[in-house]
Amino acid sequence: MRFIKPYISPALFFLLIFQIHGGASAAGSPPGEALVAETTMLMFVGEDLDVLSIASRREERVDKAPAVARVILGETLRENGSDTLGKALQWVPGFYMAQKEWGSRPYLRGIPDSVLFLYDSVPVESSLSNALPPMDNELSLASVKRIEIIQGPGSVLWGADAFAGIVNVVPMTGKDLDGSEIGVTVGSTGEENGAYLNLGHDAGDWDAFFSMSYREVNGDGTRECITDFWNDGLRPTLPENRWGNAPDTSRYFEASTSISLEDLFVVSARFSDYVNPYVLSDTERGVSWYESRDTSSGFIKVDGVRELDQLTSLRFSGSFSRIAPGYEVVDKRMEQEERTLYGEFVLDRSFFKAAGLFTAGVSLKKMRIDNAVVWDGYLPDYLKPDNTFLLPIVRYADTDGDLRSIFGQYRHKIRDVDFWLGVRSDAHSSYKDQVSFNTGVTWTPSPVWVYKIIYGNAYRTPYARQFVEVEDSPDLENITSLNLQALWKPLKEFEAGVCLFSNKIQDHGMEDPYAGASEPSSQRIEGVTLETVFSLFANLKIGANLTLMQHSGPDELYRYNDYSYMGEDGEIIKHYIDLYYPYDVGPENLFNLTATWTPVKDVSLAAGIRYAGSRDLIYPRTENIVTVPGMWLGDLTAVMGNFPVPGVNLEIAVRNLFNEAYETPGTYSTITGEPFSVRVMLSKRW
Numbered sequence: 001m002r003f004i005k006p007y008i009s010p011a012l013f014f015l016l017i018f019q020i021h022g023g024a025s026a027a028g029s030p031p032g033e034a035l036v037a038e039t040t041m042l043m044f045v046g047e048d049l050d051v052l053s054i055a056s057r058r059e060e061r062v063d064k065a066p067a068v069a070r071v072i073l074g075e076t077l078r079e080n081g082s083d084t085l086g087k088a089l090q091w092v093p094g095f096y097m098a099q100k101e102w103g104s105r106p107y108l109r110g111i112p113d114s115v116l117f118l119y120d121s122v123p124v125e126s127s128l129s130n131a132l133p134p135m136d137n138e139l140s141l142a143s144v145k146r147i148e149i150i151q152g153p154g155s156v157l158w159g160a161d162a163f164a165g166i167v168n169v170v171p172m173t174g175k176d177l178d179g180s181e182i183g184v185t186v187g188s189t190g191e192e193n194g195a196y197l198n199l200g201h202d203a204g205d206w207d208a209f210f211s212m213s214y215r216e217v218n219g220d221g222t223r224e225c226i227t228d229f230w231n232d233g234l235r236p237t238l239p240e241n242r243w244g245n246a247p248d249t250s251r252y253f254e255a256s257t258s259i260s261l262e263d264l265f266v267v268s269a270r271f272s273d274y275v276n277p278y279v280l281s282d283t284e285r286g287v288s289w290y291e292s293r294d295t296s297s298g299f300i301k302v303d304g305v306r307e308l309d310q311l312t313s314l315r316f317s318g319s320f321s322r323i324a325p326g327y328e329v330v331d332k333r334m335e336q337e338e339r340t341l342y343g344e345f346v347l348d349r350s351f352f353k354a355a356g357l358f359t360a361g362v363s364l365k366k367m368r369i370d371n372a373v374v375w376d377g378y379l380p381d382y383l384k385p386d387n388t389f390l391l392p393i394v395r396y397a398d399t400d401g402d403l404r405s406i407f408g409q410y411r412h413k414i415r416d417v418d419f420w421l422g423v424r425s426d427a428h429s430s431y432k433d434q435v436s437f438n439t440g441v442t443w444t445p446s447p448v449w450v451y452k453i454i455y456g457n458a459y460r461t462p463y464a465r466q467f468v469e470v471e472d473s474p475d476l477e478n479i480t481s482l483n484l485q486a487l488w489k490p491l492k493e494f495e496a497g498v499c500l501f502s503n504k505i506q507d508h509g510m511e512d513p514y515a516g517a518s519e520p521s522s523q524r525i526e527g528v529t530l531e532t533v534f535s536l537f538a539n540l541k542i543g544a545n546l547t548l549m550q551h552s553g554p555d556e557l558y559r560y561n562d563y564s565y566m567g568e569d570g571e572i573i574k575h576y577i578d579l580y581y582p583y584d585v586g587p588e589n590l591f592n593l594t595a596t597w598t599p600v601k602d603v604s605l606a607a608g609i610r611y612a613g614s615r616d617l618i619y620p621r622t623e624n625i626v627t628v629p630g631m632w633l634g635d636l637t638a639v640m641g642n643f644p645v646p647g648v649n650l651e652i653a654v655r656n657l658f659n660e661a662y663e664t665p666g667t668y669s670t671i672t673g674e675p676f677s678v679r680v681m682l683s684k685r686w
Contacts, residue, residue, distance in 0.1 A: 003331075007472060007637050009143040012114075012538040015446070017395070020130060021109060027473065033466070035088055035302065036404055036557055037325055041365075044529050050062050050071035050073065050146070052065060052071050052146075052148035052150075052165050052168075053081070053148065053168070053170075053661075054118070054121070054148050054150055054157075054158070054168045054566075055067040055069055055150060055157075056157070056359065056409070056411070056675070057157050057315075057346060057359065057360075057361075058348065060492050060536050061119060062634065063450055064442070065453070066153045066409075066411065066418075066420045066440055066442065067150045067151075067152060067154070067454065068150065068152050068452065068454065068483050068485055068499060068501075069148070069149065069150050069151075069177070069489035070086055070092065070149050071147065071148055071149070072092075072146060072147040072149070073145075073146050074141075074144050074145050074172070076144055076157070077141050077144065077147070078639060078651065078683075079499055079596065079604055079606055079637070079639055080596075080608065080635075080637050081606065081635065081637030081651065081653030081679070082682075083140070083141055083142075083185070083653070084135065084136050084137060084139070085102075085105035085117075085133075085136075085139055085147070085169065086103075086106070086134050086135035086136055086139065089135075089147075089167065090104065090142065090223045090610065091151075091592050091594065091610070092544075093462070093499075093529040093531055093545040093547050093590070093592070094108055094109045094151055094527075094529060094547050095107070095108055095398075095590075096108075096586050096587055096612055096666070097135065098112070098331075098615075099664050099666075099671065099673060099674065100584060100666060100671075101280055101666055101667060101671060102276060102278045102291075102293055103276065103277065103290075104135040104136055105135075106133060106135055106228070106307040107585075107586040108151065108164045108165045109151065109165075109501060109503060109525060109527060109547075109549065110164070110503075110525040110527070110551060110585040110586060110588070111134075111164045111479075111503065111505070111525065111585075112584060114163045114165065114460075114479075115133070115164060115165045115166065115167055116154065116158060116161045116162040116163065116165070116166045116167070117133045117134065117167050117173070117412065117497075118166065118167065118168040118169065119134075119139070119168075119169045119171075119256075119270055120168075120169070120170065120171055120258075120270070121168060121301075121317070122270075122301055122319050122321060123141070123161070123270065123297045123321070123340075123506070124169075124270075125298075125323075126217060126323050127160075127161070127338060127367065127369070128324055132323075132325060134272070137215045137250070137252040137274070138254075138274050138295070139169065139216070139254065139272070139578070140196060140213035140215070140252075140254050141169075142183055142196040142198065142211070142213055143171055143172050143196070143198050143209075143211035143213075143256065144169055144170065144171060144172065145170045145172045145173070146170045147167065147168070147169055147170070147199075148166075148167070148168040148170060149165065149166070149167055149168075150165055150166040150167075151164070151165045151483075151499075151501075152164070152165060152454055152456065152483050152501075153436070153438065153456045153457055153458030153459035153460055153479055153480075153481050154166045154250045154438075154458060155424060155426075155434075155435065155436035155456075155457070156407055156422040156423065156424045156436050156456065157407060157409065157422065157424070159243070159365070159405060159424070159426060159462055160164060160403075160426070160434075160459060161460045162458055162460045163460045163477075164458075164479065164481075164503065165461070165518040167462040167658065171209070171211070171256055171258065171268075171270075172198065172200065172211070172367050173200070173207055173209050173258055173260060174200040174201045174203075174207025174208045174209045174210055174258075174260070175200075175202050175204045175207050175260075175686075176200065176305075177198055177199075177200035177209065178201060178202040178207075178552060179685060179686045180197070180198055180199050180200070180685070180686045181197070181683060181684065181685040181686070182195070182196070182197050182198075182683065182684055183195065183196045183199040183267070183287075183681055183682065183683035184681065184682050184683075185215070185233070185679060185681045186299055186679070186680050186681075187217075187678070187679040187680075188677050188678040188679070189618075191470070192215065192216070192217045192218075192679065193215070193216050194213065194214060194215035195213070195214055196211065196212065196213035196214075197213075197528060198210075198211045205261070205262050206259070206260060206261050206262065207259075207260050208257070208258065208259045209257060209258050210255075210256070210257045210259070211254075211255065211256050211257070212254070212255045213252075213253070213254050213255075214247065214251075214252065214253050214254075215252040216251050216252075217249070217250040217252070218248070218249050219248030219249070219296075221322065222329070223245060223248055223279050223290075224244070224245055224246075224288075225244075225246050225279045225281075225288040225289050226242045226243060226244075226289040226290065226330055226461075227242070227243065227244035227246055227289075227290045227330060227331065227381055227655045228241060228244065228330065228331050228476075229242055229330040229331060229332075229382075230330065230331050230332045230391065231288070231382065233390070233391070235389060235391070236390070236391055238381070238388065238390065239388065242383075245520060246277060246279055246290040247277045247290075247292070248277055249277070249455070250273060250274070250276045250277065250511070251275055252272075252273075252274040252276075253272070253273045253274065254270070254271070254273075255270070255271050256268070256270040256271050257270075259491060260461060264302050264304060264305060264306070265303070266301075266302070266304075267300070267301070267302050267303075268300075268301050268303075269298065269299065269301070270297070270298055270299055271297070271298035271302040272295070272297050272298065272535070273294075273295070273296045273297075274294060274295060275292065275294035276292065276293050276294065277290065277291070277292040277328075278290075278291055278292070278293075279291070280666075280667055280668060281666070281668060281669045281671075282383075282668040282669060283668070283669040284380075284624070284669075285381070285383070285384050287383040288379055289329075289330050289383055290328075290330055291327070291328060291329050291330070292326075292327070292328040293325070293326070293327060294325075294326045295323060295324065295325045295326065296323075296324045296326075297321070297323035297324065298321065298322060299319055299320065299321035299322070300319065300320055301317065301319040301511055302315045302316075302317070302318050302547060302637065303315070303317050305317070310435060311349060311350040311351075312347070312348065312349045312350075313347075313348045314345065314346070314347055314348075315345070315346045315348070316343075316344070316345055316346075317342075317343070317344050318342065318343040318344075318659045319340075319341075320339075320340070320341050320342075321340045322337070322338070322339050322340075323337075323338045324336065324337045324338075325338075325375065327380070331435070332394070334371070334373050334394070335371060336369070336370065336371045336372060336373065337368075337369070337370045337371065338367065338369050338370075339367070340365065340366070340367045340368075341365070341366045341367075342363065342365045342366075343364055344361055344362065344363035344405075345361060345362055345363075346359060346360070346361035347359070347361065349361050352412070354412065354413070355412060355413050356411065356412040356413075357410070357411045357412075358408070358410050359408065359410075359411075360406075360407070360408040360409075361406070361407050361408070362404075362405065362406050362407075363403075363404075363405045364401040364403070364404055364405075365402070365405070366400075366401075366402050366403075367400060367401055367403070368398075368399075369397075369398065370398050370401045371396045371397075371398065371402065372396065372397045372398070372399065373394060373395075373396060374394070374395040374397055375392060375394055375395075376392065376393040376394070376395065377392035377393060378392075379392055380668065384482075399430060400430075401428055401429040401430035401431075402428070402429045403426060403427070403428045403429075404426075404427045404428075405424060405425065405426045405427070406425050407422070407423065407424035407425070408422065408423060408424075409422030409423075409438075410422075416443060416444045416445055417441060417442070417443050417444075418441070418442040418444075419439075419440065419441045419442075420439065420440060421438075421439045422437065422438045422439070423435070423436070424436040424437075424458075425680050431461070431462060432475065432476060432569055434459050434476060434478075436456070436457055436459065437456055437457060438454070438456030438457075439454050439455055439456065440454035440456075444576075446543075448488060448489050448490045449486070449488055450485075450486070450488075451485065451486050451487075452483065452484075452485040452486075452487075453482075453484055453485075454481075454482070454483040454485075455480075455481070455482050455483070455485070456481060457478060457479060457480045458478065458481075459476045459477060460475075460476065460477050460478075461476065461477070462476060475507040475520060476507065477505065477506070477507045477508050477509055478505070478506050479503055479504065479505050479506075480503070480504045480506075480686070481501065481502065481503045481504075482502045483499060483500070483501045483571075484499065484500040484501075485497065485498070485500075486498050486499075492532040493534055493535040494532075494533075494535070495532065495533055496532035496533075497529075497530075497531050497532075498529065498530050498531075499528065499529045499530065500527075500528050501526070501528070501529070502524070502525075502526045503524065503525045503526070504522070504523075504524050504684075505519075505522065505523040505525075505553075507520040507522075508521050508522065508523050508553075508583075509521075510556055510584070513603045518556040518557055518558050518581075519556075519557040519558070519559065521553065521556065521583075522554070523551065523553035523554075523556065523583055524551070524552045524553055525549055525550070525551050525585065526548060526549065526550055527549035527550065529546070529547045530546045531543070531544065531546070532544055532545075539597060539598040540595065540596070540597050540598075541595065541596050541601065542593075542594070542595045543592075543593075543594045543595075544591075544592065544594070545591070545592050546589075546590070546591050547589070547590040547591075548588070548589055549585065549588045550588065551583060551585040551588070551590070551620065553579060554583075554584055555582050555583065556580065556581045556582070556583055557578060557579070557580055558578070558579040558580075558581065559574060559576045559578060559579075560577050561577050561579075568570060582616060582618060582625065584616070586612075586615060586616065587612040587613035587615050587630065587632045588613050589611070589612075589613035589630070590611065590612055590613070591611040592608065592609070592610045592611075593608065593609045593610075594606070594607070594608040594609075595607050595608075601641075602640065602641030602642050602643070603639070603640050603641070604638070605636070605637070606637045606638075607634070607635070607637075608632055608634065608635045608636075608638075609633070609634045610632070610634075610635075611630060611631070611632050611633075612630060612631055613630045614628060614629050615627070615628050615664070615665050616628075616665065617665035617669070617670055620632075620663065626665075628662075628664060628665055628670060630664045631660065631673070632660065633656055633657075633660060634656070634657040634658055635653070635655055635656075636653075636654045636657050637651065637652065637653045637654070637659060638652045639652075640652070645686055647685065647686075648679075648682060648684045649682070649683045649684070650680070650682055651680070651681040651682075651683070652677075652679075652680050653678070653679045653680075653681075654675060654676070654677070654678050655676070655677045655678075656673075656677065657676070658676075659675065659676040660673075661673075661675075
């Protein structure tokens with residue numbers, strides 16, 4: 001329990017104050033008053049009685065879920081101007097959205113690229129690198145009913161890559177919108193324009209929903225960089241002919257639909273297509289070059305449920321998904337494809353007059369990956385003007401495999417104690433078999449207090465390079481996590497919570513875009529989250545949360561092939577050097593302060609200030625490390641209903657309200673952070 005030591009004093013003080021006031025308040029609280037359990041720990045998180053489905057694979061209240069969980073409602077997203085997943089999660093404790101040249105890279109509790117992102121319970125990121133989550137304009141929130149969040153491992157019920165947490169985007173259905181809605185967006189930065197259309201119909205015994213959105217972001221067209229290099233594939237383009245102006249228009253299209261027959265049968269689908277050009281720079285080598293990411297993806301899913309008797313139900317879910325990421329590095333085009341077929345059966349059975357619930361399931365997943373990209377050589381070195389002869393080698397790898405899983409979880413409630421134990425066994429044809437577990441206890445000693453202890457583990461799939469270069473089945477990166485949580489809600493107008501967490505990562509590996517994969521290592525991240533939300537008046541709500549972390553563990557070791565030569569027998573011999581980089585924990589301190597004010601009916605103002613601590617930029621292949629200081633940023637959103645005419649809603653969202661000029665770590669150099677911007681949206685619902 002050494003991870004508690006740095007935080008034991010503030011945590012005990014926090015709990016002591018709660019207990020003193022909570023004991024006095026509990027006596028006057030109505031019996032059975034609902035607990036919210038982190039539901040509204042932020043001003044931007046939803047109201048009482050929110051439900052989520054990803055903690056037990058069935059809908060349940062957040063405070064009863066066997067996880068550190070929370071829900072953000074769709075109306076709350078609009079209230080605070082969150083039009084992308086990254087903007088919504090940046091206010092959630094423990095989350096940090098790192099700005100990169102291509103978009104946002106998510107960190108959760110000091111672990112990058114560690115969250116399993118789902119849309120309607122289907123993964124929407126690629127297993128090729130675990131680095132393509134739809135954090136920005138790739139996923140519109142205009143048709144989202146709620147966002148479900150779990151902090152902590154979730155491999156027992158969700159398998160691979162539910163590593164440090166799970167985020168599930170739940171779309172609207174015909175029961176949520178019986179009519180139509182349109183919206184038009186105009187932004188000041190990058191000449192952003194967009195529109196969306198939602199259509200829904202509720203016929204009672206069946207309902208249907210359809211949504212479509214489009215966004216376009218135009219730059220200034222002056223990004224001069226290397227745009228020609230690969231030439232004829234034998235020798236690079238001459239240095240004097242490499243430079244040009246990079247394309248700078250990003251386009252995003254998305255469509256989704258669902259059809260439901262009562263509570264028995266649901267068919268849903270989603271399609272997305274986007275292209276996003278950007279420029280990378282390596283200031284150490286004095287080069288800048290053009291890259292572009294484009295991805296076409298989609299899925300179709302069928303869900304069904306049948307009640308076998310009053311105590312037993314059988315659920316089925318099957319899906320087919322395809323994701324085709326494309327990369328253009330300078331003038332070299334690389335196309336990849338991933339296809340996944342998934343099916344599962346889940347049986348729920350109640351015992352002991354509904355005090356016990358047993359959930360058991362079996363699943364089969366078949367996956368095929370074509371043309372996974374593996375780089376040999378470090379691209380910025382090749383782009384230097386003194387290189388006129390050599391091109392980096394790019395290899396492609398194909399892989400497929402079957403994943404057979406069996407899992408089970410039992411929950412039992414005895415008075416005010418609810419405990420659970422879950423186990424999953426995964427047998428994969430391409431990597432080593434894995435066993436995941438999750439156990440914990442929820443104790444509700446009074447209507448105003450909830451305590452949770454949760455302990456479990458998870459794993460994630462290997463990188464493409466590991467499949468190619470490791471002869472035997474690679475050891476998969478795994479995490480063991482402990483969470484201790486206390487939640488207190490003495491009054492309807494006030495609630496607070498504290499959560500201590502410890503994450504131990506084994507066989508940890510990272511992948512530099514061009515330097516390769518790191519050698520396995522062990523890392524530990526420990527921390528505490530404090531949060532509260534309270535109402536000063538009936539129309540003013542204030543929230544705050546603080547996350548403090550500390551990291552311990554060795555530096556990342558990359559074995560870099562700096563040159564190769566031919567031996568006496570004609571065999572190519574590779575020479576390697578060891579490169580050591582510090583583990584990238586991101587900012588160790590995160591703070592959010594938010595407020596929402598509703599002065600009159602149909603008008604709301606939401607303001608937020610957030611702080612992220614210092615971050616390091618490690619210059620690849622050098623010993624230089626640049627520390628970027630912490631930053632304070634502010635946002636403001638105004639929403640006016642029935643304005644300027646009845647039925648029309650106006651939303652004005654301002655980012656970087658105080659126009660702070662700051663630098664943030666990019667990929668190979670610091671980049672300029674997001675500037676002051678204004679986004680205006682008009683919408684109408686019939």
